[in-house]
Amino acid sequence: MKIIVQKYGGSSVADADKIKGVAKRIAKKCKEKVKLVVVVSAMGKTTDNLIKLSKEVAKKIILRELDMLLTTGEQVSASLLAMALNDIGIKSKSLNAFQAEIMTTGDYTQARIKNLKTKKIKKLLEENDAIIVTGFQGITEEGEITTLGRGGSDTSAVALAAALDAKCEIYSDVAGIYTTDPRIHPQAKKIKTITYDEMLEMSSLGAKVLHSRSVEIAKKFGITIYCGSTFSDEEGSYVMKKNIEEPVVTGLSVMDNQTQVTLSNLSLDYNLVQKIFNRVAKEGLNIDMISVISNEGLNISFTIVEEKKSHVEKALSQILKDMKGFNISYHSGFTKISIVGIGMKSSSGVASKFFKSLESIPIKLVTTSEIKISCLVEEKYKDKAVKALVNTFEL
Amino acid sequence: MKIIVQKYGGSSVADADKIKGVAKRIAKKCKEKVKLVVVVSAMGKTTDNLIKLSKEVAKKIILRELDMLLTTGEQVSASLLAMALNDIGIKSKSLNAFQAEIMTTGDYTQARIKNLKTKKIKKLLEENDAIIVTGFQGITEEGEITTLGRGGSDTSAVALAAALDAKCEIYSDVAGIYTTDPRIHPQAKKIKTITYDEMLEMSSLGAKVLHSRSVEIAKKFGITIYCGSTFSDEEGSYVMKKNIEEPVVTGLSVMDNQTQVTLSNLSLDYNLVQKIFNRVAKEGLNIDMISVISNEGLNISFTIVEEKKSHVEKALSQILKDMKGFNISYHSGFTKISIVGIGMKSSSGVASKFFKSLESIPIKLVTTSEIKISCLVEEKYKDKAVKALVNTFEL
Numbered sequence: 098m099k100i101i102v103q104k105y106g107g108s109s110v111a112d113a114d115k116i117k118g119v120a121k122r123i124a125k126k127c128k129e130k131v132k133l134v135v136v137v138s139a140m141g142k143t144t145d146n147l148i149k150l151s152k153e154v155a156k157k158i159i160l161r162e163l164d165m166l167l168t169t170g171e172q173v174s175a176s177l178l179a180m181a182l183n184d185i186g187i188k189s190k191s192l193n194a195f196q197a198e199i200m201t202t203g204d205y206t207q208a209r210i211k212n213l214k215t216k217k218i219k220k221l222l223e224e225n226d227a228i229i230v231t232g233f234q235g236i237t238e239e240g241e242i243t244t245l246g247r248g249g250s251d252t253s254a255v256a257l258a259a260a261l262d263a264k265c266e267i268y269s270d271v272a273g274i275y276t277t278d279p280r281i282h283p284q285a286k287k288i289k290t291i292t293y294d295e296m297l298e299m300s301s302l303g304a305k306v307l308h309s310r311s312v313e314i315a316k317k318f319g320i321t322i323y324c325g326s327t328f329s330d331e332e333g334s335y336v337m338k339k340n341i342e343e344p345v346v347t348g349l350s351v352m353d354n355q356t357q358v359t360l361s362n363l364s365l366d367y368n369l370v371q372k373i374f375n376r377v378a379k380e381g382l383n384i385d386m387i388s389v390i391s392n393e394g395l396n397i398s399f400t401i402v403e404e405k406k407s408h409v410e411k412a413l414s415q416i417l418k419d420m421k422g423f424n425i426s427y428h429s430g431f432t433k434i435s436i437v438g439i440g441m442k443s444s445s446g447v448a449s450k451f452f453k454s455l456e457s458i459p460i461k462l463v464t465t466s467e468i469k470i471s472c473l474v475e476e477k478y479k480d481k482a483v484k485a486l487v488n489t490f491e492l
Numbered sequence: 493m494k495i496i497v498q499k500y501g502g503s504s505v506a507d508a509d510k511i512k513g514v515a516k517r518i519a520k521k522c523k524e525k526v527k528l529v530v531v532v533s534a535m536g537k538t539t540d541n542l543i544k545l546s547k548e549v550a551k552k553i554i555l556r557e558l559d560m561l562l563t564t565g566e567q568v569s570a571s572l573l574a575m576a577l578n579d580i581g582i583k584s585k586s587l588n589a590f591q592a593e594i595m596t597t598g599d600y601t602q603a604r605i606k607n608l609k610t611k612k613i614k615k616l617l618e619e620n621d622a623i624i625v626t627g628f629q630g631i632t633e634e635g636e637i638t639t640l641g642r643g644g645s646d647t648s649a650v651a652l653a654a655a656l657d658a659k660c661e662i663y664s665d666v667a668g669i670y671t672t673d674p675r676i677h678p679q680a681k682k683i684k685t686i687t688y689d690e691m692l693e694m695s696s697l698g699a700k701v702l703h704s705r706s707v708e709i710a711k712k713f714g715i716t717i718y719c720g721s722t723f724s725d726e727e728g729s730y731v732m733k734k735n736i737e738e739p740v741v742t743g744l745s746v747m748d749n750q751t752q753v754t755l756s757n758l759s760l761d762y763n764l765v766q767k768i769f770n771r772v773a774k775e776g777l778n779i780d781m782i783s784v785i786s787n788e789g790l791n792i793s794f795t796i797v798e799e800k801k802s803h804v805e806k807a808l809s810q811i812l813k814d815m816k817g818f819n820i821s822y823h824s825g826f827t828k829i830s831i832v833g834i835g836m837k838s839s840s841g842v843a844s845k846f847f848k849s850l851e852s853i854p855i856k857l858v859t860t861s862e863i864k865i866s867c868l869v870e871e872k873y874k875d876k877a878v879k880a881l882v883n884t885f886e887l
Binding site for chain 1: 515542553568576578636
């Protein structure tokens, strides 16, 4: 039995007509003598609307209940897709996370898949053409409902593909992975192939193409992920072990709404650095672009998304309440721009080219990894910086 | 530990403000040193909207998938109510049917509760003030999701009360049970107490107050059901073993959109009667007011709701395709009016008073039971008939 796992995102199942369109695509695929496991996201803006509703009933949201609430979105789209499929003669059944036995940790809103029991899905595939599985969600050993975080349906799909030893195809409203966001920069080029590591840097940089945990799982199990469009047959992109093209720089990603937090003239106590980052992690705050420089005193700078500013302020003021003589500043309105490429590992001069192309732009922070360079600039310089980098690296 | 089971209907949790209102009512009750199990319906018109959506994706709806779809409605309201409660300091958790282990038969859209495991709920009640349970739904031994039929949340609540040996309170937008629908007939009187049997006749007659299965369970386990208003503290009605007042006629109920089907001059074959009703039952069509009269030939008349007319026509034309010499007619636009009262058992002359008060109105069909008389009239006579009966029986 040849199995393919397909995933359709929220915009692909946004209304009844789009669900019927997805059903037709699945029906076409089923004629190729394959069985399909189809992972679906919630319809269109359902998740956002449910979050809005939760904010209307409570000031402080209990995460367990938020997961109970949000998981209904995928159950709606999964059952509707199963109805639409049966209606056009494709035998199918929908399963939610507890039926599909997608076992996760108990970390509400950010659970990790521990284990996937495929016996039931395999048995159902013998009697059906397609099994529809609710993405984004899981269940703990105790029967608690969890979610995998925004975009988690990608991870559901890749984990199912790994467990079923199947191909994995991820469909959305964008026909593949681009050097930068094609909705903002129309000159963006489509990438034919990209390695797991490049993709990890891309998705953790806000390119918003794949849930980063899905890429980690694909890397671990060697699953090639195909990313294509729900609405066309245009060839998409492959995330795989080896980048066939291997250009020096594969892509560029842009993340707005960054706040830079700078602590300067702290006393030279490295325990303090650890304390600060521990505390911030404990609060569930994602910080980025961490730079630590010590000279006379200790200087720490990092970025957070603007909406978490008050959280971070609160956490820091508690840690630092007994300390004196230091400065702390918060500056918002920044954009993080990064270039990513596996070829950077073996190619010299990338950083130099990077800085040369940005020479007229004030850079606030820089961080680098083996395959990535990121810089922080004021939002007003964003377009200029992106244009310069796109030209320099032919993206 | 004193436990009360409360149920709030769809109009009681129709929006964020109403959910917060219900949370406040629950908080007030919790101060009386009781633990609450709260059963909720889906918010407002959610179920209707989901059904509409299902009709947009498929012509023929798979009932299994319809149940998967509809059960999301209660999970949304249950999790939101749990959030609202925790937000005002009432410790609570929501449970869906698989978490609450509400085990049912596998009859999708009309499952019956087989068994309720209360161990988990009892344990959670030790650590919480209130446990919110999704109404209307259940789960089979195989992990399939089922629903109990429209209005089934009442049944969820009464079954939970029976299993937990608790009081049962059912709240809606109407402050109790009335002699007839107060939204249509403002002169309707509230009933203080009503017996299970009277209530069964009332709810199966379209009074739309309680799901009839809930009354059956209450009768079986001797659970008194209190029906009150979510929006006021006005005293409601009790459904219980003995009717304290025991008037002759307790209530009147009205059901519109009836079609009368009449078969006349059929050959005198009683197997045929059985065959007709078997076939109609097999199609899941509810027929009512069955009258069979034989003289020269066999005459059968019964009613169905108007929207099922084409279903019934199709079923009958198949059964009768080889028969000749009979007539079949379908007349729509009728209303069924019934009076109900446990006192009718022991009181003579009720039927005579009933017919006397309707003497100027053409009656198309009459059926009676020990505690009920129903008649079918053209819709244009409805108001006149209701007025006459309300006056005669002081309803």
